[in-house]
Amino acid sequence: MRITQGTFSFLPDLTDEQIKKQVKYCLDNGWAVSLEYTDDPHPRNTYWEMYGQPMFDLRDPAGLMMDLEECRKTYPKHYIRVTAFDSTHQWETPRLSFIVNRPPEEPGFRLKRQEQEGRKVRYTIDSYASDQPEGQRY
Amino acid sequence: MSAADKPEETRADEKTLDADAKVDLDAVFEASRIQEVFDQLDHDLVGLKPVKTRIREIAALLLVDHVRRQFDLASDSPTLHMCFTGNPGTGKTTVAERMADILHKLDYIREGHLVSVTRDDLVGQYIGHTAPKTKEVIKRAMGGVLFIDEAYYLYRPENERDYGQESIEILLQVMENNRDDLVVILAGYKDRMDRFFESNPGFRSRIAHHIDFPDYRADELESIGELMMNEENYHFSDDARQAFSEYIERRMRQPHFANARSIRNALDRMRLRQAKRLFEARGSITKSDLITIQADDVRASRVFDEPVDGEAGA
Numbered sequence A: 001m002r003i004t005q006g007t008f009s010f011l012p013d014l015t016d017e018q019i020k021k022q023v024k025y026c027l028d029n030g031w032a033v034s035l036e037y038t039d040d041p042h043p044r045n046t047y048w049e050m051y052g053q054p055m056f057d058l059r060d061p062a063g064l065m066m067d068l069e070e071c072r073k074t075y076p077k078h079y080i081r082v083t084a085f086d087s088t089h090q091w092e093t094p095r096l097s098f099i100v101n102r103p104p105e106e107p108g109f110r111l112k113r114q115e116q117e118g119r120k121v122r123y124t125i126d127s128y129a130s131d132q133p134e135g136q137r138y
Numbered sequence B: 001m002s003a004a005d006k007p008e009e010t011r012a013d014e015k016t017l018d019a020d021a022k023v024d025l026d027a028v029f030e031a032s033r034i035q036e037v038f039d040q041l042d043h044d045l046v047g048l049k050p051v052k053t054r055i056r057e058i059a060a061l062l063l064v065d066h067v068r069r070q071f072d073l074a075s076d077s078p079t080l081h082m083c084f085t086g087n088p089g090t091g092k093t094t095v096a097e098r099m100a101d102i103l104h105k106l107d108y109i110r111e112g113h114l115v116s117v118t119r120d121d122l123v124g125q126y127i128g129h130t131a132p133k134t135k136e137v138i139k140r141a142m143g144g145v146l147f148i149d150e151a152y153y154l155y156r157p158e159n160e161r162d163y164g165q166e167s168i169e170i171l172l173q174v175m176e177n178n179r180d181d182l183v184v185i186l187a188g189y190k191d192r193m194d195r196f197f198e199s200n201p202g203f204r205s206r207i208a209h210h211i212d213f214p215d216y217r218a219d220e221l222e223s224i225g226e227l228m229m230n231e232e233n234y235h236f237s238d239d240a241r242q243a244f245s246e247y248i249e250r251r252m253r254q255p256h257f258a259n260a261r262s263i264r265n266a267l268d269r270m271r272l273r274q275a276k277r278l279f280e281a282r283g284s285i286t287k288s289d290l291i292t293i294q295a296d297d298v299r300a301s302r303v304f305d306e307p308v309d310g311e312a313g314a
């Protein structure tokens, strides 16, 4: 099951040219881009690992592409995303993020139903991938 | 590969031209607005003939390249990494800044900013520190010009474990693989740069343009002084101009002479003396007083006390 998180995730994966344009858009808005990666695809997993520092002084997407290339080499089967941070006073938050790398196989999620007193049911989802320890999931 | 997913090198309005089509080079030149850049360069920078000539050649190359692409004549975009050699204060840093602007106007680089660094910005203090540092700088320079001043300090042959080598290797790789993303300009003194290239032939072969910045002649230094004065809204009285000319003659023959930089420093001190003179005189002053540098402001310099080479007592 192909996971969809962040901007454009319903579209086919972005090509490198498209990623560059998207990063350019972020830079033109004065946002600092950074790379993050994870192998835990749960939608509530908001804290991904940072790859390197946020790139505050970047002028051109080629700088990010250089790091992305390295990151993909190190974590070829992880999810990698670009996050654009707006440091303007009172924004001070990510404005945009999108996936730029994903595992070749995404086994998807198991839906668990926990039956409770009365006829209550609690639902939870659990990714098959995270049955394996970190680093061995994809 | 279909035309649609080809990286955007040719713009939508540039259809491939027929083999017998004619292109008006004058129009291309006109459209690039590069003449403005040349004029500005001639106006702002005194002398530097060989440098200006080379800039014109590069501009011509890029424009012709542009037209060639309209005929769909494939060729790699030319390598434009450069090396500027010359004595202190001959304008290397100044020209590098201009170069970023020029290459941007010629559509060769995407952003046109200059990131100016020295060894300390590139080389780390401990194992594992250098690569991220160098890459950080390269990332910042992407889309523009990376200017490495006194590049030979990157290479310290006396210490074989020196981290500079690691930085050199990363730079070499980027200069080769990211030619479309950034232009690297190395700068430094001629003899040391030559020695640096001898030990690092990889660098020399990746650099297409070696440009030598000559020392300025006395009359050029005078014009430079005059230009700097005008920029700051000052001007010399006739006596002061004469004194300044003598000043330059003497200063050129004294130690630690740094071409245009010495001139700039001298002018700063003259302004200081002018201010002191005005302030001590008190009373009312006019606009013309504020603008004018008098001969005394120039002659008070200790350059006039110190002996120069070739004079008795030197």
Ligand SMILES: Nc1ncnc2c1ncn2[C@@H]1O[C@H](COP(=O)(O)OP(=O)(O)OP(=O)(O)O)[C@@H](O)[C@H]1O
Binding pocket: B044, B045, B046, B047, B048, B086, B087, B088, B089, B090, B091, B092, B093, B094, B095, B149, B224, B227, B260, B261, B264
């Ligand atoms: N041809 C010129 N016309 C006008 N001003 C000049 C010219 N060349 C240099 N200058 C001025 O002289 C000063 C010193 O120039 P610059 O810093 O470019 O020298 P440099 O070659 O980089 O020196 P260094 O080797 O010491 O770094 C600057 O203020 C610059 O504006």
Ligand SMILES: [Mg+2]
Binding pocket: B092, B093, B094, B149
């Ligand atoms: Mg300099």
